[in-house]
Structures are given as C-alpha cells and as structure tokens.
Amino acid sequence: MVMDKSKNKNDLGSQIQIKFITKQEKYAVPDFPFAVDSKIQCVNLNNLVNELLKDKLSDENGTLKKVDFDFLVNDELLRTPLDIHLTQKNVSSESTVVVEYMEATPSPEPKDCLIHDDWVSAIHSMGSWIITGCYDNSIHVWNNRGKHKIGIAGHTGPVKAVKWVSMSDESAVFVSGSQDQSIRVWDWDIKNGTTNCLQIGRGHERAVECISVSPDSTRFATGGWDAMLKIWSSDPNFEPVDLPAKRQKSNIKVMPPIMTLKGHKENISSVHFINNSDVLTASWDHTIKHWDGEIGGIKTEIVGNKSFFDHDYSQLTGSVITCSSDRHIRLYDLRCKEGSLVKNTYSSHKQWVTTVKWSTIDQYQFVSGGYDNQMKMWDTRSPKVPLFELVGHEEKVLCSDWSNNEFILSGGADNTVRIFKNKKIVSS
Numbered sequence: 538m539v540m541d542k543s544k545n546k547n548d549l550g551s552q553i554q555i556k557f558i559t560k561q562e563k564y565a566v567p568d569f570p571f572a573v574d575s576k577i578q579c580v581n582l583n584n585l586v587n588e589l590l591k592d593k594l595s596d597e598n599g600t601l602k603k604v605d606f607d608f609l610v611n612d613e614l615l616r617t618p619l620d621i622h623l624t625q626k627n628v629s630s631e632s633t634v635v636v637e638y639m640e641a642t643p644s645p646e647p648k649d650c651l652i653h654d655d656w657v658s659a660i661h662s663m664g665s666w667i668i669t670g671c672y673d674n675s676i677h678v679w680n681n682r683g684k685h686k687i688g689i690a691g692h693t694g695p696v697k698a699v700k701w702v703s704m705s706d707e708s709a710v711f712v713s714g715s716q717d718q719s720i721r722v723w724d725w726d727i728k729n730g731t732t733n734c735l736q737i738g739r740g741h742e743r744a745v746e747c748i749s750v751s752p753d754s755t756r757f758a759t760g761g762w763d764a765m766l767k768i769w770s771s772d773p774n775f776e777p778v779d780l781p782a783k784r785q786k787s788n789i790k791v792m793p794p795i796m797t798l799k800g801h802k803e804n805i806s807s808v809h810f811i812n813n814s815d816v817l818t819a820s821w822d823h824t825i826k827h828w829d830g831e832i833g834g835i836k837t838e839i840v841g842n843k844s845f846f847d848h849d850y851s852q853l854t855g856s857v858i859t860c861s862s863d864r865h866i867r868l869y870d871l872r873c874k875e876g877s878l879v880k881n882t883y884s885s886h887k888q889w890v891t892t893v894k895w896s897t898i899d900q901y902q903f904v905s906g907g908y909d910n911q912m913k914m915w916d917t918r919s920p921k922v923p924l925f926e927l928v929g930h931e932e933k934v935l936c937s938d939w940s941n942n943e944f945i946l947s948g949g950a951d952n953t954v955r956i957f958k959n960k961k962i963v964s965s
Contacts (some may be wrong), residue, residue, distance in 0.1 A: 657948030670696030787962025906934030
C-alpha cells in the first residue's frame, strides 16, 4: 500500500494485520491478511481495496472505475483512524482485525423546493404524489417533480398531520388531522383535480397531532393533546352513531372512533401501526406505549427521561428511533426483553430534534430534522457522525417523510418543503 506522503514519521503508527470481508460478492478480494499502518484511515483503505479490485473495475478499454466504500469494524462504521477506533471499541490490535467493506451510500441530491404560504407541519408521500399540511389551515397536493396540483380548504385550525390511505391511477383517499380537533377523510379525483370530504371524525377534545394508517389501509389511528389514542375505520360506509340534530344538517358524514384508548397522561406526539392491529404511541409524558388495537390495553411500555417529540418504527428490524426534548436521537429494539434500554444514541444536532423517519429499504438508515434548521441522514452503525447533512432549510424543521425510498422530504418553519433524491435505490 502506498502511504500518504504528507505524513511524517511521527504520524505513523505500528503495523497491524487486517483482513477484508464483504457481503457484496462482485467486490470480493482475497481474504488473506494485509499489514497496514495502525493509523490508517478510510481514504487509504478505500485506495487499497480499489487497487485490489482494479481488474474487476476496469472496462473493456482499460479505464478504471473507482468505487467509494465504507468500512465496518466491530459493528461500527470507521470514522476515525483505525487505532483510535479499536481503542474506543476495546478491540485488540494484536490479532488480525476483520474489516468489512461495502459500497458507500451516495449523497442525496437536492431536487426541488416547494413554497407554501405558512409553516409546513405535516408531509407524506405515496407513489408520485406528495401531500402537505400547513399552519394556515390548508392542505396541498404536489407531484414529486415539484408541481402544485391542488390546494384544499376545510380545516379551521393548523393542519398537524396528513396521511395517504389508498391510491389508484384515477383517485386517492387521504386523511388529515388539525388543531381544530377534527379528522377529515378526503377523496381526490386525480383526473378531474377535485376533492371531496367524505367524513369528519369528531371525538378528540383538543388538537390532533398525529395520524397513522394501518398497512392494509382499513383503519387509521390518531393522537393529540387530550392524551387519547383513537382508532377509526377508513371505510366511508362505516355507520356513525346517532348524531345531534345540528350536526345532521351537514351533508358530510360524521364518524365516531371504533375505539378510544386511555393511558397517556400528556400529549400524544406520534403514532404508528406496527401491524394491522397493534399501535405504538409516543408522548410528552416520557413514555412509548405498545397497544393491542383489537382488544385495547397496553402490551408493553418504554419509559424515557424526556418528552418524546416523534418516533418511527422500522418494519425491517422492529427497531424504534425516537427524538425528545433534547438534541439526541435514541434507538430501541422492541424485540428484546430489556426493550426499555437504549441500544444507541445519535448526537449531532445542536438543538431539539423534532422528526425522525426510517428508510423503507435499508435497515440501518434513517433521517432526522430539528430546531437547528438541519436535516441529517444517518446509519445506525455510526452514532457519532451522520452520513450526510441535507442542507437547505433556513428555519426549524418540523416534519419529514421517507415513505417513498427515492425521495427524502422535509418541511419547516421557512414555509418550504425540501425534496432530496436518494441515489441508493436498491438496498445493498
């Protein structure tokens, strides 16, 4: 290996043995040990692996294609000189160090900026469409190329949550929740560009903060400032209970919840269906609760030491990421019996973190946004340093979405939605 000529002798460490492994067969190299300087860094390891792969990476004309790799040592991505990493992980350098390498995640590319008239407090994507909710009580539909399709009025308070329920080529159904204490189910005629409010959900006594739709799209759950979890049917033919005469004057059907679950003591800040029945909620009362959505009741509970602002559940791993009233992101694994223990903490934001979202195809990656105006992309195996900072917001980030793997979305108090194109389309 060619050493960096800018180093002097005092910068060099002792020689250690490393062995390369990879799960990507097309990049496999001989598995015999290599002697390298103990202070070697990622850039030098990357040069070494590319040199070993030069025959595989050359095209018919002999032009060499360079590949960027990340390196995993003892289950954590290498972000420091190797000797420092080994010391921090309490790994002996006396024996051969196994270094796993994989193709590095490319940096997301900034694409579009969607301009709104007020703070963007809710966002969700499905297929080619993006839906946003704002503090001026409005809802907007955009395509993923940044073109505004329709603005929707109806709520009388800031819209704090929006979620697509179902979608076809001709029409789509979505649900919204607002500080006006109501939930509205909407039908959007894509071809004609019109919307119709199918149902209004009433039952929350204070502002609605969050919505989640079940994987089979038959139900959705809501939470808010009344500390109540409510589960609703998305079927527009679901029969409502008898209504007061003044409400029957409206031609919009008023729907009741299927179930109301009590347990939290303060605002429910986020809610997620784990499957078609079970629901996970996070609250300002410092708890995350796992609910049985069929019979009601709490299955398990995670107790934190801060108010939870947001959480997200990974269908790939069963892990939960949370953000709280501090600058830290925490990782939990619901499958572990000791699930109340924090598995890892991610610290890079300078102020409160308000939103976190998992990748839908990569079990290790998630994004976060906060009051420091920053969006960050993370790998769970790199707790101290994010993969990338997704710059663009000039005010605090209030919401994010990564439902469509191709696009990372964020909305904020600068009245914009930022769209970043994720170049890693297929999980490694």
